[in-house]
Amino acid sequence: MxxxxxxxxxxxxxxxxxxxxxxxxxxxxxxxxxxxxxxxxxxxxxxxxxxxxxxxxxxxxxxxxxxxxxxxxxxxxxxxxxxxxxxxxxxxxxxxxxxxxxxxxxxxxxxxxxxxxxxxKIPVKVCLAGHGGTGKTTLLELATLPSQGPPQEYVPTFFGDKAFLKADFDPYVFSMFDLGGQDRFVQEWGKIIRAGSVVVIVTDSTQENLDWTKRVAYPVLKAELPYARAVAIANKQDLPGALSPKEVGRRLDVPAYGMQANRRDFRDRWLELLKSVVFENVDFKIISEIEV
Ligand SMILES: Nc1nc2c(ncn2[C@@H]2O[C@H](COP(=O)(O)OP(=O)(O)OP(=O)(O)O)[C@@H](O)[C@H]2O)c(=O)[nH]1
Ligand SMILES: [Mg+2]
Structure with a gap:
């Protein structure tokens, strides 16, 4: 970018x-x-x-x-x-x-x-990273396919997927990279996330998932994109027992924003967050400075 x-x-x-x-x-x-x-x-x-x-x-x-x-x-x-x-x-x-x-x-x-x-002409590369089933593809489709509404079923992403996102981001256009989050795909992330400017770390706001994120995702992100900006999504805020965004942010050492990606009415909030991260109007963390 x-x-x-x-x-x-x-x-x-x-x-x-x-x-x-x-x-x-x-x-x-x-x-x-x-x-x-x-x-x-x-x-x-x-x-x-x-x-x-x-x-x-x-x-x-x-x-x-x-x-x-x-x-x-x-x-x-x-x-x-x-x-x-x-x-x-x-x-x-x-x-x-x-x-x-x-x-x-x-x-x-x-x-x-x-x-x-x-x-x-140079798309800003934004990567969605997180474990399988946390809502990365749901977030991608929420942003890029507004008329369909976000998907409700879980179909694991193989390897990774990519879509362009054009909205009120002038002069930028975003290129969204949706990573496959099942364990067997994580070792491939390095190839896909190269040259990324922003990483959105997607969690389902459970302790178990935060543990996975720190143990499995962080080493890859720190090795591949130390200078990229990161924010976290505290997704599935509707589920009982979901940790608050503040708590997710504290435990991941990355500012976290609450979301319900499977609901169409969260689209504006999601696009606004993406825009604010790219234009640096909200809190984010540089990946190499994450301290957990
Ligand atoms: N209750 C609830 N369900 C959600 C929410 N966001 C997404 N989901 C559901 O959770 C599942 C997540 O599916 P995906 O978005 O495909 O998961 P993913 O992170 O892309 O998974 P991989 O591709 O395997 O890495 C789907 O069934 C979604 O409908 C949410 O905020 N609340
Ligand atoms: Mg997926």
Missing amino acids: IRELHVFKEGKPLFQDTIVPNNDLDSNAVMMLVSSSAKKLHEWKIDSMEIERFRYVYMNSHDTQFIITMDRQSSLSKAEEAMMNLVSKFMTAYEGILESDEWKSTDFSPFQPSFRSIVS
């Missing part, structure tokens, strides 16, 4: 678009560092550096530095492709201006829609 674009020339910011801000780092200091490296690159060469859970992809063209901020683990090759695409669009529009002094007085903000349309 691409989060920001910064463009600099002679140390001056020409253009900036922040879709999801980076609140963890001192952005100005990072931009100074990255743009000074970008300046040394040959024309059309791309390089990148990683800091904590972010990756900065940068390029130099016409003595102008372009810097994309992305999630560290999302696809580098797709971000590089986006970079080539956006620099070529930028040059098509502004090459003449950059080659004279005119750039000093030019407003580059009309470039924003072009940048955002490039961002839209």
Whole structure:
């Protein structure tokens, strides 16, 4: 997932678009560092550096530095492709201006829609992880097949499934990966979740299931996606004895949100939660920082 674009020339910011801000780092200091490296690159060469859970992809063209901020683990090759695409669009529009002094007085903000349309082409990868029968496929269908209503029967998912989700998430489109949660499929998760930005840990809010999640799912997630964001779903809140979302969150060390995935009227809540996690407007946890 691409989060920001910064463009600099002679140390001056020409253009900036922040879709999801980076609140963890001192952005100005990072931009100074990255743009000074970008300046040394040959024309059309791309390089990148990683800091904590972010990756900065940068390029130099016409003595102008372009810097994309992305999630560290999302696809580098797709971000590089986006970079080539956006620099070529930028040059098509502004090459003449950059080659004279005119750039000093030019407003580059009309470039924003072009940048955002490039961002839209890379789906944000969201993974649904959890044990068999907790409600992952139910959640996937609740989000993506609203007219059918969520399924009521349990049909175990083999290996994994995937669906696109387009809603009020502009400029992002989500690619939802529904993992098979039976024990025999968990060893395959690594292949499926690569390049994920967000992991939704689905539980049925029972102690037994939380124990499984910590024992079986956590090691895979920590090994494969340490820099991804995680939230937990305390599903099946209607069943007697269900632990409260707060208690589920405490026991998993990941913020948990209550849900009843088999009920159509929970769709809005579910979509709103997904959106808030991607835009970082609710509490989440970075997987490597989970402490249980
Ligand atoms: N009572 C109750 N049942 C639910 C709820 N959410 C889902 N279910 C049911 O629980 C079962 C879960 O099925 P799935 O969503 O297919 O489970 P899954 O997590 O995809 O399982 P695997 O594919 O094996 O990993 C279905 O029968 C759902 O109808 C809920 O909030 N309350
Ligand atoms: Mg399933």
